[in-house]
Amino acid sequence: MLPASSSTGVAPVTGASKGIGEQIARELARRGYGLALVARGADELRALADDLGPAAHAVPTDLSRPQDRAALPERIAALGLEVDILVNNAGMSNLGPVAKADPAAELTLVELxxxxxxxxCSRFVPGMVTRGRGAVLNVASVGAFGPVPGQATYGAAKAFVLSYTHALRxxxxxxxxxxxxxxxxxxxTGFGEQVGIPDDEAEKMLPPFMWEQPDTVARVAVDGLAAGRAVIVPGAANRVAAALNHLTPRRLLLPMLARVHPGMKTS
Structure with missing residues (x-):
């Protein structure tokens, strides 16, 4: 459920400078919520904050750095705001088999x-509980429902987010x-492009009817959070894929994934 908007309440949205994060920020703004826009790109955040109006605040932060994360509650409080909705959307992925992975890049992924x-969650949820109001939206992936050869760390990270949020709920x-x-x-969103999987390459592995636009994902996400849903999977095709990913025996699923995943082509 979503708390009612208030003049002092704010929704930190991480990874807000582009893609799903930007669209979730826009969707929350349309529904009257104040925003703390969190990402590394200060210029992009300020441009978005200017576009969304005076209730949106740019809070540039490198979330892969523990010291920067630790400072975030104080920076938001200094604006005279308290957190009513937390959106953990920031994320990254690496591509390729573990045997050829860069340890530093893998650990940066785990940090983010x-x-x-x-x-x-550990910093902001206690205040929500004390006030008796709040909501948390953690962004995982359909890949959270099963291992991902070629993106092993990413798939495992998203599985962690799914499990963690079930327990938190x-x-x-x-x-x-x-x-x-x-x-x-x-x-x-261009997310795949950043790790070497352009959309045209990904479409060879994932059919067009599975693809969603970021504004649609954002709307479905906020609607699902408002409705009190535990797991929100936008698109009927993706809900089927998530179920198959979860239920198919691993001895059958993993060889199929490994054959088609672009990350395995580097092995």
């Missing part, structure tokens, strides 16, 4: 996709605070 989620029962996991399938 796993540690930042735990860190920010149960812990929060009766507190007035809710938690949900967003598990999108393929989305046209």
């Amino acid at each position: 996709d796993v540690a930042a989620v735990v860190d920010l 149960e812990e929060l029962r009766g507190t007035g605070v809710s938690a949900a996991t967003l598990c999108p399938g393929p989305v046209r």
Whole structure:
């Protein structure tokens, strides 16, 4: 469930400078919520904050750095705001088999996709519980429902987010605070391009009917959070894919994934 908007309440949205994060920020703004826009790109955040109006605040932060995450609550409080909705959307991926991985890059992924989620939930959820109002939206992936050869660390990180949020949701029962996991399938955001999987390459592995636009994903995400859903998978095709990913025996699923995943072509 979503708390009512207020003049002092704010929704930190991480990874807000582009893609799903930007669209979730826009969707929340349309519904009257104040925003703390969090990402590394200061110029992009300020441009977005200017576009969204005076209730949107740019809070540039490198979430892969523990010291920067630790400073975020104080920076938001200094604006005279308290956190009502936390959106942990920031994330990254690496591509290729573990045998050829860069250890530093893998650990940066864990810091951003796993540690930042735990860190920010641990810092902001206690205040929500004390006030008896709030919501958490943690962004995972359809890949959270099964291992991903060629993106092993990414798939495992998203599985962590899904499991963590299920447990958090149960812990929060009766507190007035809710938690949900967003598990999108393929989305046209340029995210894959950053790790070497351009959309045209990804479409060879994932058919066009599975792809969603980021504004659609954002709307479905906020609607799902408002409705109190535990897991939000935008698109009927992706909900089927998530179920198959979860239920198919691993001895059958993993060889199929390994044959088609672009990350395995580097092995």
